Amino acid sequence: MIKEEREFGFATRALHAGTPPDPATGSRVTPIYQTAAYVFGSTEQAAELFALRSYGHIYSRISNPTVAAFEERMASLEGGLGAVAFSSGLAAQLCMVLAVAEAGDHLVCTQNVYGGTVTQLSVTVKRMGIATTFVPADDLTALRNAIGPQTRLLFVETIGNPSGTVANIRDFASIAHEAGIPLAVDNTFATPYLCRPIELGADLVVHSATKFINGHGTSIGGVLVESGTFPWANGRFPLLSEPSPGYHQKVFTETFGEYAFLMRARAEILRDVGAQMAPMDAWLLLLGLETLALRMDRHVSNAREIAAFLQMRPEVAWVRTPQLGSVFTFGVRGGREAARRFIDALELWSHLANVGDSKSLVIHPASTTHSQLNDDELRKAGVEPESIRLSVGLEDANDLMWDLGNALERAGTS
Amino acid sequence: MILATPAARRRLLERATTIAMIGASPNSLRPSYTVFSYLRRQPEYTVTPINPTIEQIDGVEAFPSLAAYAQERGAPDLVDVFRKPSEVVAVVSDAISAGAKAIWFQYGVINDEAIALADRAGLEIVVDRCMKVEHARFRGGLSTAGLNSGVITSRWKSVPRL
Numbered sequence: 001m002i003k004e005e006r007e008f009g010f011a012t013r014a015l016h017a018g019t020p021p022d023p024a025t026g027s028r029v030t031p032i033y034q035t036a037a038y039v040f041g042s043t044e045q046a047a048e049l050f051a052l053r054s055y056g057h058i059y060s061r062i063s064n065p066t067v068a069a070f071e072e073r074m075a076s077l078e079g080g081l082g083a084v085a086f087s088s089g090l091a092a093q094l095c096m097v098l099a100v101a102e103a104g105d106h107l108v109c110t111q112n113v114y115g116g117t118v119t120q121l122s123v124t125v126k127r128m129g130i131a132t133t134f135v136p137a138d139d140l141t142a143l144r145n146a147i148g149p150q151t152r153l154l155f156v157e158t159i160g161n162p163s164g165t166v167a168n169i170r171d172f173a174s175i176a177h178e179a180g181i182p183l184a185v186d187n188t189f190a191t192p193y194l195c196r197p198i199e200l201g202a203d204l205v206v207h208s209a210t211k212f213i214n215g216h217g218t219s220i221g222g223v224l225v226e227s228g229t230f231p232w233a234n235g236r237f238p239l240l241s242e243p244s245p246g247y248h249q250k251v252f253t254e255t256f257g258e259y260a261f262l263m264r265a266r267a268e269i270l271r272d273v274g275a276q277m278a279p280m281d282a283w284l285l286l287l288g289l290e291t292l293a294l295r296m297d298r299h300v301s302n303a304r305e306i307a308a309f310l311q312m313r314p315e316v317a318w319v320r321t322p323q324l325g326s327v328f329t330f331g332v333r334g335g336r337e338a339a340r341r342f343i344d345a346l347e348l349w350s351h352l353a354n355v356g357d358s359k360s361l362v363i364h365p366a367s368t369t370h371s372q373l374n375d376d377e378l379r380k381a382g383v384e385p386e387s388i389r390l391s392v393g394l395e396d397a398n399d400l401m402w403d404l405g406n407a408l409e410r411a412g413t414s
Numbered sequence: 415m416i417l418a419t420p421a422a423r424r425r426l427l428e429r430a431t432t433i434a435m436i437g438a439s440p441n442s443l444r445p446s447y448t449v450f451s452y453l454r455r456q457p458e459y460t461v462t463p464i465n466p467t468i469e470q471i472d473g474v475e476a477f478p479s480l481a482a483y484a485q486e487r488g489a490p491d492l493v494d495v496f497r498k499p500s501e502v503v504a505v506v507s508d509a510i511s512a513g514a515k516a517i518w519f520q521y522g523v524i525n526d527e528a529i530a531l532a533d534r535a536g537l538e539i540v541v542d543r544c545m546k547v548e549h550a551r552f553r554g555g556l557s558t559a560g561l562n563s564g565v566i567t568s569r570w571k572s573v574p575r576l
Contacts, residue, residue: 250443
């Protein structure tokens with residue numbers, strides 16, 4: 001007897017989705033399937049697997065049970081049809097581009113995105129013959145005008161890094177859909193706990209899973225989630241709707257219906273690029289996801305408390321209080337040099353190039369993450385020379401404020 | 415009645431044992447071949463191609479029509495349809511005459527008149543879904559590919575027999 005369906009809540013899915021008891025052993029924790037390959041039951045089964053007519057694992061570059069558990073959990077939390085995990089967030093992003101675009105095609109991206117994304121698109125992806133136009137996120141007319149007949153993707157971030165600007169995903173989705181292209185959203189800073197772009201009209205979601213999803217700074221990973229609702233057979237995506245020379249002349253949209261994009265992203269792009277996630281990393285990410293809801297609540301409440309504290313300090317020029325999430329910037333009076341003195345005086349906050357750790361992190365973007373950008377690009381990305389970026393962790397807020405207060409006093413006295 | 419929920423589709427898939435597949439093709443590039451090849455390997459199903467242009471697929475005997483099938487094998491539990499939407503009203507009439515209890519329209523096979531006809535005859539109906547995908551959703555196949563099965567459980571499904 002089958003019970004009626006239940007729509008399980010976010011915290012329940014963060015603990016259970018993708019991880020029923022291990023079918024082989026009953027192990028309640030999903031095992032780390034540390035294997036490169038999988039034995040075929042027969043030559044017939046092997047042939048069916050290679051032809052994508054049956055389900056199962058062949059080789060861990062393409063799929064792995066531990067990684068698949070993480071992928072399914074991410075798809076569930078984002079409200080997507082499925083997901084493909086990658087070795088990093090940038091690998092997920094690159095493979096997303098390769099799944100929809102080829103040389104001669106074009107992308108549109110908002111300006112206030114992660115510096116690594118700007119470099120990836122404007123240098124490496126450009127060299128592959130795929131050009132990107134960067135447009136200010138608040139200029140919807142410019143955005144609409146930037147989309148041409150060769151455009152294959154509109155790419156935005158839920159929360160700009162480090163500007164903190166929150167995207168109006170519904171507006172971006174209508175602009176993309178009017179033009180017959182998908183909207184892709186980097187949801188790293190918000191996580192599906194704070195924002196689910198697919199519910200707001202996005203078609204693709206990418207994450208650096210290294211950040212809040214992992215939550216403990218233990219591994220590098222990325223993931224790409226797809227909604228399953230974008231009409232890939234609309235004539236603009238021959239890579240999906242015409243016979244594929246990379247896969248037995250299969251027409252992905254015809255054979256896989258709503259799964260066309262996900263099947264191509266895995267069976268062709270992940271297979272050929274080889275940027276797969278390691279099983280151990282997937283296991284750490286699954287563990288991190290179990291507490292995502294609890295952690296995000298604390299990240300957000302600590303961030304609000306600390307933003308309010310900074311507002312009161314005389315050494316602070318300005319604070320971009322976060323609208324969403326726990327990563328935000330503030331400016332130290334006295335410019336670049338004062339900002340450096342401040343960072344060097346911190347005791348508890350970790351000075352490093354990452355965000356979304358359970359520990360509180362701090363960085364000076366102008367001299368580190370965004371040092372590749374010139375002054376003009378820096379301003380376009382919402383970064384000033386005196387900007388300090390905080391990723392507020394899970395410590396006692398009083399301890400974090402104690403450390404910030406001491407360092408601010410030090411920064412004020414040259 | 416259109417089966418709109420995964421649980422309803424699961425019940426249908428668990429109840430059915432005989433499947434007549436309209437428009438099954440021996441061409442391995444066709445989606446219908448992929449679904450046929452998958453379903454016929456599931457031990458719980460007997461899958462039969464219905465296609466007047468072929469004798470068999472992979473050694474499985476084909477019937478030229480649902481009527482011919484029903485005459486020899488009786489009513490099929492489920493009729494799985496791979497045909498142009500414009501041709502499926504006739505398929506539904508044949509399915510009703512053959513005594514089928516359920517009809518499954520594959521991806522893109524959408525025809526409101528055919529759906530209404532099947533509904534009036536009391537058939538269970540699935541529209542714009544793939545039988546292979548829905549079967550794999552509940553058997554763990556989708557999960558091997560990182561696809562969202564919607565299945566949440568703490569029961570061990572493959573408990574060894576005592």
